[in-house]
Amino acid sequence: TPETTCAAAAARDRRVDYGFCVSRLSHHHDSPDADTWGLAKVAADVGVATAGDAVYDIKALLAKPPPDAQARAALEQCQRLYDAAEMAFAEAYDGINRRDYAAGKGKAAEAAALARRCDDAFARAAVRPPPQVARWGEESSKIAVVCTAITDLIG
Amino acid sequence: MAAAAEIGGFTAAALRPLAHPAPAAAPRRAVAAQSLRTTATETLTADLAASTANGAVHAQMYSEASSEIPSQAAIANSRRKTKIVCTIGPSTNTREMIWKLAETGMNVARLNMSHGDHQSHQKVINLVKEYNAQNTDGNVIAIMLDTKGPEVRSGDVPEPIMLSEGQEFNFTIKRGVSTEDTVSVNYDDFINDVEAGDILLVDGGMMSLAVKSKTADTVKCEVVDGGELKSRRHLNVRGKSATLPSITEKDWEDIKFGVENGVDFYAVSFVKDAKVIHELKDYLKGVNADIHVIPKIESADSIPNLQSIIAASDGAMVARGDLGAELPIEDVPLLQAEIVQTCRNMEKPVIVATNMLESMIDHPTPTRAEVSDIAIAVREGADAIMLSGETAHGKYPLKAVKVMHTVALRTESSIYNPTTSPSVIASAQGLQNEEFSPSQLSKMFGSHATMMANTLRTPIIVFTQTGSMAVLLSHYRPSSTIFAFTNEERVKLRLALYQGVIPIHMEFSDDAEETFSRAISSLLKAQYVKKGDYVTLVQSGVTSIWREESTHNIQVRRAQV
Numbered sequence: 155t156p157e158t159t160c161a162a163a164a165a166r167d168r169r170v171d172y173g174f175c176v177s178r179l180s181h182h183h184d185s186p187d188a189d190t191w192g193l194a195k196v197a198a199d200v201g202v203a204t205a206g207d208a209v210y211d212i213k214a215l216l217a218k219p220p221p222d223a224q225a226r227a228a229l230e231q232c233q234r235l236y237d238a239a240e241m242a243f244a245e246a247y248d249g250i251n252r253r254d255y256a257a258g259k260g261k262a263a264e265a266a267a268l269a270r271r272c273d274d275a276f277a278r279a280a281v282r283p284p285p286q287v288a289r290w291g292e293e294s295s296k297i298a299v300v301c302t303a304i305t306d307l308i309g
Numbered sequence: 310m311a312a313a314a315e316i317g318g319f320t321a322a323a324l325r326p327l328a329h330p331a332p333a334a335a336p337r338r339a340v341a342a343q344s345l346r347t348t349a350t351e352t353l354t355a356d357l358a359a360s361t362a363n364g365a366v367h368a369q370m371y372s373e374a375s376s377e378i379p380s381q382a383a384i385a386n387s388r389r390k391t392k393i394v395c396t397i398g399p400s401t402n403t404r405e406m407i408w409k410l411a412e413t414g415m416n417v418a419r420l421n422m423s424h425g426d427h428q429s430h431q432k433v434i435n436l437v438k439e440y441n442a443q444n445t446d447g448n449v450i451a452i453m454l455d456t457k458g459p460e461v462r463s464g465d466v467p468e469p470i471m472l473s474e475g476q477e478f479n480f481t482i483k484r485g486v487s488t489e490d491t492v493s494v495n496y497d498d499f500i501n502d503v504e505a506g507d508i509l510l511v512d513g514g515m516m517s518l519a520v521k522s523k524t525a526d527t528v529k530c531e532v533v534d535g536g537e538l539k540s541r542r543h544l545n546v547r548g549k550s551a552t553l554p555s556i557t558e559k560d561w562e563d564i565k566f567g568v569e570n571g572v573d574f575y576a577v578s579f580v581k582d583a584k585v586i587h588e589l590k591d592y593l594k595g596v597n598a599d600i601h602v603i604p605k606i607e608s609a610d611s612i613p614n615l616q617s618i619i620a621a622s623d624g625a626m627v628a629r630g631d632l633g634a635e636l637p638i639e640d641v642p643l644l645q646a647e648i649v650q651t652c653r654n655m656e657k658p659v660i661v662a663t664n665m666l667e668s669m670i671d672h673p674t675p676t677r678a679e680v681s682d683i684a685i686a687v688r689e690g691a692d693a694i695m696l697s698g699e700t701a702h703g704k705y706p707l708k709a710v711k712v713m714h715t716v717a718l719r720t721e722s723s724i725y726n727p728t729t730s731p732s733v734i735a736s737a738q739g740l741q742n743e744e745f746s747p748s749q750l751s752k753m754f755g756s757h758a759t760m761m762a763n764t765l766r767t768p769i770i771v772f773t774q775t776g777s778m779a780v781l782l783s784h785y786r787p788s789s790t791i792f793a794f795t796n797e798e799r800v801k802l803r804l805a806l807y808q809g810v811i812p813i814h815m816e817f818s819d820d821a822e823e824t825f826s827r828a829i830s831s832l833l834k835a836q837y838v839k840k841g842d843y844v845t846l847v848q849s850g851v852t853s854i855w856r857e858e859s860t861h862n863i864q865v866r867r868a869q870v
Contacts, residue, residue: 183654199654202620206655207748210777214747241583244620252613286746 156180159193163303174293175300190308194250197301198258201243201265204297208236208269208290215284224279232272232287239268239294243301250305259302266298390790390809391686391717392416392693393710394453394660397433398424398701406707407436410700411448413707414714416805417693418450419576421701422563423457423496424484430454434570441802447835449812451573451805453603456560457496458578460608462631463511464493465540472516472535480509480544481527484702485670491527494544498559503528508547511538517547541634555585564589568598573802576626576660580604582614583621590621599799603660606648607631615651624806625652626695630663642685649689656784658806661686662695666712670703675712683713687720690786692808751781754847754861759785761863762845768792768838770828771847772817776800778847783807792837794828811837829868842868 160175175197179185182196212233216226242265249258269291276283283291394417395401395410407418418437420430437450463480466487472478479491482500486493496502500523503509507520509530516538518530556564556577567575577589586602593600604611604618607628611618619625627648633641645661652659665686666679686694694717699709745753759782762769768789773779779793791810795801796817804812813831818824825846832838848862 199616202616202655207746210748210751211746241617241620244617245583245614247616248614251616286748289746 156185156193159190159304159307160300162307163300166306167299167303169299170303171296171300174296178297178300190304191250191253194258194301194304194308195247197297197304198243198247198250198262201262201294201297201301202240202247204290204293205236205240205243205265205269208287208294209233209240211284211286211290212236215287222281225276225281228272228275228279228281228283229287231275235268235272235275236290236294239265242268243298246301250301255305255308259305262298262301262305266295269294269298388790389414389714389718390721390786391691392806392808393713393717394419394662394693394695394806395706395710396421396455396695396697396699396701398698400702400704400706401700402429402433402436404436404439407433407440409707410710411440411444411450413710415450415710416448417453417574419453419455419695419697420572421455421697422560423455424701425497427563427566430566431570434572449801449805451802452570453574453576454563454567454572455576455605456556456563456578458560458605459555459557460579461499461502461544462495462541462634463538463544464495465630466492466538469537469539472518472532472538474532474535476532476535477521477529478518478532479527479529483526485698492538495541499544500526500528503546508533510545510547511536511542513543513545539634541631555579555581556589564592567600568593568596571598572600573799574601574603574623574806576603576605578605579608579631580606580618581608581610583617586618586621601803603658605662606644607635609635612636612644615648619648619651619655619657622657624658624660624692626660626662627691628662645686646689649686649691652692653690653784656780658692658808659690660693660695660806661689661691663697665694666696666699666709669705669709669712670698673705673708675709680712680716683716684720687717688724690808692783693806750861751778754863755781755785758782758845758847758863759787761865763788765843765845765865767843767845767865768832769845769847770794770825770832772824772828773800776804779804779810779812780807782847783810790837792828792832794824794831825866829866833868838868840868844868 156176156179160170160172160179163175164170164172178200179193179196182200184192184199185196188196212229216229216233242261246258246261246265249255249261272287273283273291276287393414395415396419397407398421401407401410410418418433420433422430434452437452441449464485464487470489470492477490480494480499481491482494482497484493503520503523505520505522509518509520509528511517515534516536517533519533520528520530522529564575575589577585580586586604589602593602601623603624603626604622605626605628606612606615606618608631625648627645629641629645632644636644649659649661665682666675668676668679683694694713696706696709696713700706703709755778758769761767766789769782769787769791771778771782771791772794774795774797776793776795776797779791779795782791787809793804793810793812794815795804795812796815798814801812801814804810813828815824815828815831818827829838829844832844833840838844843865844867846864846866
């Protein structure tokens with residue numbers, strides 16, 4: 155179950171946020187009858203959706219004129235980064251699905267790194283990121299950790 | 310003469326059950342025909358009952374004297390949600406047939422670049438655009454250009470053909486050929502790509518044949534290494550094609566042709582990974598072409614990369630013929646379900662293709678298995694279902710479209726629409742955060758609008774500049790129709806592919822109420838809704854139209870003149 159798997163993942167890797175892990179995995183339509191392998195894929199799929207939501211929100215922000223050119227440039231870069239993060243999470247899913255766990259974990263880590271670069275873009279512009287962008291960055295990192303930790307549990 | 314029969318058949322369908330006596334030599338067809346007639350009768354009975362309840366509408370609906378009454382296809386299409394993609398070929402590439410296909414139920418015209426030339430495809434494109442220009446309030450036809458890809462394949466054979474060393478065997482560019490010594494290939498220029506003396510490799514060399522001579526349409530060979538020739542085998546010319554890129558030179562020419570003509574979709578053949586999708590999308594971005602990319606999932610190599618291929622794309626096509634050739638045939642239904650579900654999860658359109666009504670290439674009625682096949686695709690939630698040879702070179706293209714229309718419509722009427730998981734995910738996220746992000750708000754509003762429309766049994770009206778809200782609503786599969794008003798012609802055409810969406814172009818004014826009134830008047834005029842009907846009106850999406858930031862709105866209004 156998501157609860158037992160998340161607990162095991164958290165025990166193995168203290169970076170895993172147990173509450174976050176359970177809430178995200180348990181609401182996915184594939185989780186009710188998933189084994190550990192299935193839940194690792196669920197985590198990757200949640201990552202795809204999370205990055206996709208970030209892209210959506212960034213487009214929404216860009217549809218309204220940002221306060222300054224630097225903020226706009228940062229948002230545009232973030233859109234590209236989250237597009238790439240979405241792909242990386244999808245590739246993580248494919249890797250895990252192929253039982254190529256090393257590749258899957260590598261792609262999950264890559265996705266998290268891409269999300270962090272978005273935060274870096276705002277930092278370099280000396281602009282505070284919009285709340286929703288900051289949230290997606292945090293959630294992308296968290297779900298990548300969850301995905302990696304659960305993948306490590308696969309026997 | 311055949312065209313006249315088709316016209317008669319179409320007219321009869323609106324008034325009485327169809328009569329399709331099967332040939333005496335094919336008694337199985339009689340059983341299938343009876344099954345289809347039952348389905349058609351049930352549908353027509355329901356239609357007539359509904360019309361009877363609104364006698365005046367019934368009278369107007371079939372009055373040929375009124376120039377303002379939309380075509381039957383427009384009315385019919387507003388009730389069918391699953392879209393129909395038709396491949397245009399020698400059987401259908403005339404003005405008359407394009408119009409009839411559109412009236413019968415075609416939503417997307419597919420151009421197969423493996424056959425024909427740019428001139429013949431240009432003709433079809435021009436005709437479709439002409440049709441769209443003449444039908445601004447009714448059916449809209451999108452255009453999908455299907456690349457050939459690097460693969461050349463042999464055609465379908467009913468049973469494997471044993472090839473023996475030294476035997477003469479031929480490949481022809483004629484379609485649908487399968488005899489003891491000759492089979493088709495899927496590419497017209499194959500005849501020009503091989504020369505006497507070349508060695509043809511089947512499936513990478515499991516069998517090989519030496520090219521001896523050529524005629525205008527046939528390559529004559531002698532078997533060098535024999536074996537069992539099955540359907541859709543890879544054909545390569547030794548030393549010539551083994552290292553072809555995913556997008557060949559011909560494909561790039563076809564892609565540029567598509568850009569020049571502003572097609573709406575590319576169906577990309579033999580995609581194995583996301584790399585080729587990125588390459589094509591980068592090119593399209595570079596030439597400022599707003600064309601969506603639909604990979605055809607048809608090779609064994611694509612399955613391990615399914616998630617990333619679809620993530621990189623704008624949708625997908627389940628190309629089952631080649632999937633069945635490369636993978637165990639018993640896996641195809643499971644793969645279809647997986648591909649459909651993956652697309653559904655990602656809110657991307659999915660087309661189910663190949664062999665859906667294959668028997669109707671030569672027969673006027675479908676098999677019961679084919680009817681069930683269409684029903685399964687509809688039940689799985691496919692956005693669209695596709696006809697290939699049936700409309701490209703079949704004898705009964707209009708009948709095939711009509712069958713597909715009827716079966717899809719009947720199946721849809723029996724489907725229950727549960728709330729889907731993504732809305733639950735969005736809700737869960739919302740519950741944990743005080744501040745909702747645009748993506749979460751849009752998902753929740755899409756979900757709630759769908760539930761409202763389902764509960765109240767109203768159609769949905771949505772105003773969209775980018776199409777995103779219409780796509781999201783389609784994803785939730787509301788029971789009723791989504792009327793998507795957009796001020797972007799490009800978006801209108803693209804939305805033709807999405808399940809349940811009827812796109813309508815309309816310029817937006819600065820006054821929201823004035824625009825709403827015009828939209829409802831448009832629907833009343835087109836007979837999509839009747840005076841006094843309720844509609845669910847949705848204001849939400851990426852861009853704000855007539856609303857302040859963070860304000861989303863769902864209204865239920867009564868249609869008034």
